[in-house]
Amino acid sequence: MKTINLLILDSNEEFLKELQTYFDGDEQFEVCGVSGNGNVGISLINQYKPDVILLNLVLSGIDGFGVMDYIRQNRPGSKVVVVSNFGDDRLVNSAISHGASYYFVKPVTAECIAQRICELVAPAAPSYNVLPEVRDKRRAASVDEKISNIFISIGIPPHIKGYQYLREGIKMAVENPAVINSVTKELYPAIGKKFATTASKVERAIRHAIEVAWNRGRVDAINAIFGVRVYIGSERPTNSEFIALVADKLILEDLI
Secondary structure, eight states: OOOEEEEEEOSOHHHHHHHHHHHHTOTTEEEEEEESBHHHHHHHHHHHOOSEEEEOSOOBSSOHHHHHHHHHHHOTTSEEEEEESOOOHHHHHHHHHTTOSEEEESSOOHHHHHHHHHHHHOOOOOOTTOOHHHHHHHHHHHHHHHHHHHHHHHTOOTTSHHHHHHHHHHHHHHHOGGGGGGIIIIIHHHHHHHTTSOHHHHHHHHHHHHHHHHHTTOHHHHHHHHTSOOOOTTOOOOHHHHHHHHHHHHHHTTOO
């Protein structure tokens, strides 16, 4: 992967320095500029034409929404990743509609942000003449990105434990659909082993993540994603049903 040209815009100086220090030390990235001011950010965008703009919605001068509007009109090829102090559904939906490719709610680590950025800009090149191990990495990144986009749409926030467990469970079901028939004996223990926790905690965290999505009332968005009216009102799927639905969607769309 080529070096990712990154612009960081955040009004919190301490967090801004933390991000800059991390990304300066990662050879996958080249930080072209940092600022807490939206007007300065737009000037830096024009000057450096970054691949990715990492921004907070709260900026001095022009705010994050104004910067995103400018990007959408003038730099549509740049990816926008929002890092915000606020997880309100309306803000998340508004950020997505303004062009954000991903939305983080603080606290979040620079390492996690870097991983998501790499997934967003992973090349969608043809797989012929590509080494199998490279093709497998690209495939995994594509699946990760699609799962993350689904979670954002239906309202599963990335800062809760169930987010990571649920994503891992879906990836397992994509690779081996039969595992969905043995969630208690195989899937939960395997996830628990990977994240150094117990199967029962995995089950509870996944159930909580699904409950959060349903409690946010995004049933229409959920039904839109799956293409049919799957659930109505407060009705929600079991852990295994939800994992199977998302895994089946990814398989049918030939994303693996």
